[in-house]
Amino acid sequence: MHVILQAGSQSHALRLQLYASSPHLQVFPRSRGFCTTAEELGTLESGHKGPCLVLLSDCKVSPEDFNHHILSTFLRGYVVRMYWVEYTTSSRSELISHLNSLIQHYSEDCYQAAPVVYNGDERSFSYSQENCNGGHLLTESEASRTSSIGQSEGSVVTDHWQSLRRLEKESKKLKVRLQTYPRNFAESLADELKDIDCQLHDFSQSLYAVEVNGMYRYGLSSGSQMYLASCDREDLAKDYIARAALKLEEVAQVYGFALTKDMLAMDLGASPGAWTQFLSKHIHRVVAVDPAELREQALQSNVTHVRKLAQDATEELEAASEGKGYDMLVCDVNRHPVEAANLVSPLLPHLKAGGLLVLTLKFHGRGRDKEQKVDEIKAFQS
Ligand SMILES: C[S@@+](CC[C@H](N)C(=O)[O-])C[C@H]1O[C@@H](n2cnc3c(N)ncnc32)[C@H](O)[C@@H]1O
Incomplete structure (x- = not known):
């Protein structure tokens, strides 16, 4: 799997790329399989203007562990979005048809998925089914949203997930969060993809699509693995x-x-x-x-x-x-x-x-x- 990190500025993207390219530095340890190569994507002539994207190739770290790594290091002030992209194409029609077939495939699988359990302190979800183990990182607002319903957290999330599944089954539409670069790419994708219901909060799958210089990198994976915890740099430093x-x-x-x-x-x-x-x-x-x-x-x-x-x-x-x-x-x-x-x-x-x-x-x-x-x-x- 490949992963694209989006930084808050092009100079941060450059630093991420340099950090990831240097095997002796400890930011993305090669020994843990973070990547084999790292490259900045997009036109970089202007030096500080660009898409702020860094592609890490052949990542062997699970999305859950990657999310945790970011949040437990200074990287939390750098990475604003992540895109897990398994596939690449330069053809838009191929992109759409492949995504439609992936959606079809996931729909069949996920309508039968088992409920999830919420591990309160860890701020993470974990599925009770092997093929769907997750580590969804909740934003503060999501955490309070899920726990404000007034039941024990485990049952709230299980109920929430089950009702999501039921809705998907009834409507025959997969609830998907589109995470795209550029952001407005999501609108045209949503129009072209079949059988999805685009959601910001209640989604079971994340669809990643990044278009840079006519090349599409994309993937579809469990929504529970999505990195949603981008931190405000001012906030991080508020005690200093x-x-x-x-x-x-x-x-x-x-x-x-x-x-x-x-x-x-x-x-x-x-x-x-x-x-x-x-x-x-x-x-x-x-x-x-x-x-x-x-x-x-x-x-x-x-x-x-x-x-x-x-x-x-x-x-x-x-x-x-x-x-x-x-x-x-x-x-x-x-x-x-x-x-x-x-x-x-x-x-x-x-x-x-x-x-x-x-x-x-x-x-x-x-x-x-x-x-x-x-x-x-x-x-x-x-
Ligand atoms: C950019 S500030 C340092 C900010 C500091 N690192 C912080 O985290 O708040 C630079 C400081 O260097 C001090 N400075 C300049 N020349 C110095 C010298 N020769 N010896 C000691 N301090 C010096 C200045 O008084 C100034 O307070």
Whole structure:
């Protein structure tokens, strides 16, 4: 099976593609069979405009596990939609006729499907029938919709599913949610497909169809496996001083660096304190270095604020580690990349072997090609 991830922006799509293409990164581990190759789809000349789609080929991970992987990592802020696409064609008539035959096939199968059971805490459904095991991720509104009917959740969902099946059988129409790219492709598809009842909420099957540059990628699968949990990035960062905090989560996960409660970090250029705040939640202690103030939310009991420039804070940094060294050195000073690197260099001996160094390189402007910037840095260094 192949899966297409739709990101919220083209730069996120590029990052997803790079992450998925790098076997040594931990975002889509090859060992777990996430994909064999990854490619961005669509015209990408403009650099940041495009369909924001990334095709992961030969995915061996189940939709349920994939959904769970997204929701339990920084990817929840990247992936807005997913399309499970088993088939490809460049012919529209072939697309329609194949989809119609798939619908026919699923109708016969699914009218006999067994009821589902709701696992409340897991926010997932699981079918009692082997050929239909699922892991539907409920959005908050769906969860409250299903549980607000006033019965125990298991019986509510079972009843709900059974009544869905009954309706499908009576009407001889499969209740399908169309997930298409572009979105308005759904309208013409709905007109051309037979025996389906298009639904946003009460559906038993998901029909995926993505059209990019005259190529159709499509598939039909159990609605219970659909990824419906796209998260608002602002919402994800709502507990933090700034969204930048999530960057550290991303870096740590990309490199498979586990943050643990026995770790010590130095945060250079820490104000207003989003990184410090994030680290203070996940590790033992943070030494935050910045002449500027830290916001109150960052001033936790396990945070020491050294109100100095990093180049003047060596003594305090040494004292705070009591000679044991740092597990992490993070630096987000708003300086030219080479200046920032020069600031960090003398402090590297304080980083433990295997420790994590995070240094932001502040490049201005949009676009993917940073060759010119690299030349600028070289010129600065010489
Ligand atoms: C982009 S902000 C850092 C944001 C921070 N990472 C956060 O999560 O809130 C850059 C900070 O670097 C600090 N800075 C610049 N040069 C510095 C230096 N040489 N030593 C320490 N801090 C420095 C500035 O005072 C500024 O607060």
